[in-house]
Amino acid sequence: MPFRALRPAHAALAAGLAAATLATAAGAQVLTERNMPLAIAQEIAQATVAACAAKNFNVAVTVVDRAGQVRAVLRADRAGPHTIEASRAKAFTAASARNVTSAIAETAERNPAARHLAAIDGFLLLGGGVPVKVGDEVIGAVGVGGAPGGHLDEECANAGIEAVKAKLR
Structure with a gap:
């Protein structure tokens, strides 16, 4: 029974993490690094x-x-x-x-x-x-x-x- 009670919370957490990941990926910038010439x-x-x-x-x-x-x-x-x-x-x-x-x-x-x-x-x-x-x-x-x-x-x-x-x- 406790497992079923947590399922909606897990789903909400997963949805939130997915949205945060997509937002982060969309805002990601190309790295600029100095290197040895x-x-x-x-x-x-x-x-x-x-x-x-x-x-x-x-x-x-x-x-x-x-x-x-x-x-x-x-x-x-x-x-x-x-x-x-x-x-x-x-x-x-x-x-x-x-x-x-x-x-x-x-x-x-x-x-x-x-x-x-x-x-x-x-x-x-x-x-x-x-x-x-x-x-x-x-x-x-x-x-x-x-x-x-x-x-x-x-x-x-x-x-x-x-x-x-x-x-x-």
């Missing part, structure tokens, strides 16, 4: 490799767009072959999580549940991935692999982003 991706990659080379680090650099898709890759003359994939994974992780990979790695060390982030295909929980932002909006990320420590990879990534800061508007 090729020219800036190339500049970041070049400036990042140069920043690491100035410290005698042979690295690979990958710059991705907001969706984690590769826009530019550079590998310094003596960088190891593994550095390309490491830089790509760090850039993907930073873009996807919209955070520096060193902070994500630190969280994973302290929080047992966060350790499962490493199981996400393409994630690499090592320092060296930095989001590229216009204001608070992440438009992409840069990942660096090959310096003797993730903190040094991150320093080079930040230097590469700093080199194009005036264009990130």
